[in-house]
Amino acid sequence: MSSASHLSDEAEAQFWHGVRTAGRFFMGEADVQTALEQLVRVLDAHGIPYAIIGAMALNEFGYQRTTVDVDVLLTPEGLAAFKSHALGRGYIEKFPGSRGVRDTAHHVDIDVVLTGTFPGDGNPKPVVFPDPADAALRGTRVALLPLPTLVELKLASGMTAPHRLKDLADVQELIRIQRLPRTLVLELNAFVRDKYLELWQAVEEHRDE
Numbered sequence: 675m676s677s678a679s680h681l682s683d684e685a686e687a688q689f690w691h692g693v694r695t696a697g698r699f700f701m702g703e704a705d706v707q708t709a710l711e712q713l714v715r716v717l718d719a720h721g722i723p724y725a726i727i728g729a730m731a732l733n734e735f736g737y738q739r740t741t742v743d744v745d746v747l748l749t750p751e752g753l754a755a756f757k758s759h760a761l762g763r764g765y766i767e768k769f770p771g772s773r774g775v776r777d778t779a780h781h782v783d784i785d786v787v788l789t790g791t792f793p794g795d796g797n798p799k800p801v802v803f804p805d806p807a808d809a810a811l812r813g814t815r816v817a818l819l820p821l822p823t824l825v826e827l828k829l830a831s832g833m834t835a836p837h838r839l840k841d842l843a844d845v846q847e848l849i850r851i852q853r854l855p856r857t858l859v860l861e862l863n864a865f866v867r868d869k870y871l872e873l874w875q876a877v878e879e880h881r882d883e
Contacts (some may be wrong), residue, residue, distance in 0.1 A: 704740075705780040705781065706742055706744060706780070707730075708780050709777040709782035709784070710730055712777065713744060713746065713777070714816055716760055720759050722752045722755050723749065723805070723806045723807035723817075724752065724810070724817055725746070725747040725806040725809065725818055725819045726745070726746055726747075726817065727746065727747050727787060727819060727824065727827070728744070728745025729741035731745075731818050731819065731824060732844060732847075734818055735821055735824075735851075736848075737847045737848055737851050739844070739847075742783075743782060743783040743784070743785055744782060744783070744784050744785065746784060746785070746787070747787050747789065747803055748786055748787070748788060748806065749790075749806070749807070750789070750790075752806075753773060753786055753788065756775075757775070760775070764777060764778055765777060765778065766778055768783065773785075773788065774786055787803055788803065789803055789805045789806070790803065791803050792830075793828075793830045793831035793835075793841075794832065794833065794835035794838055795834040795835045799830060799865060800863050800864070800865040801826055801827060801863050801866060803827065804819075804823065806819075809823060821848070821854075822858060822861040822862060825848060825862065825870070826862050826863055826866055828841040828845050829841070829842070829845055829862070829866035829870055830865060830866050832845070833866065833869055842873065845870070845873055846873050846876065846877055849873060849877045850877050850881070854874070856874055858874075859874075
């Protein structure tokens with residue numbers, strides 16, 4: 675007789691909820707994707723420079739990872755302009771005075787990262803979040819950071835913040851999926867180069883497994 679414990683109805687329901695949520699995400703039908711499209715429309719309509727970062731940006735580079743919020747890079751002036759146009763018109767602050775806002779129609783958090791701040795632990799370091807007006811690549815529907823910049827920021831984040839180790843895992847997956855070359859290290863800040871080479875080597879050693 676099996677000695678396996680019984681899975682509770684609540685736990686099983688949560689499992690299937692996660693499966694359905696992931697399915698909607700990969701079909702492009704999740705609330706977070708609709709919220710992203712709405713956010714981009716608002717920012718573009720008011721000429722506010724931005725770059726989408728975080729898990730949503732990873733999908734653009736072939737690494738499909740679900741998420742429940744939208745991360746966006748803005749300047750302090752851009753954030754002020756966005757709030758001026760958007761608060762009370764489908765968006766509220768997460769709490770009074772917060773950088774982040776919430777899309778009230780889709781119940782999705784919009785997490786704002788500001789130009790000039792530092793990834794990971796937030797302490798000063800050679801890697802800094804850039805001005806999207808200078809750094810972002812514009813497509814027809816969205817603005818994103820170049821892949822080397824995204825990799826650099828994630829490395830600096832994961833290296834300095836124990837609660838952000840998933841950023842290092844993200845870089846590993848980008849190396850694997852995009853087959854990023856060892857020479858990409860030359861495009862990265864010296865602060866993160868050794869970590870990139872460490873992750874690159876780990877991927878290459880196990881690529882055929």
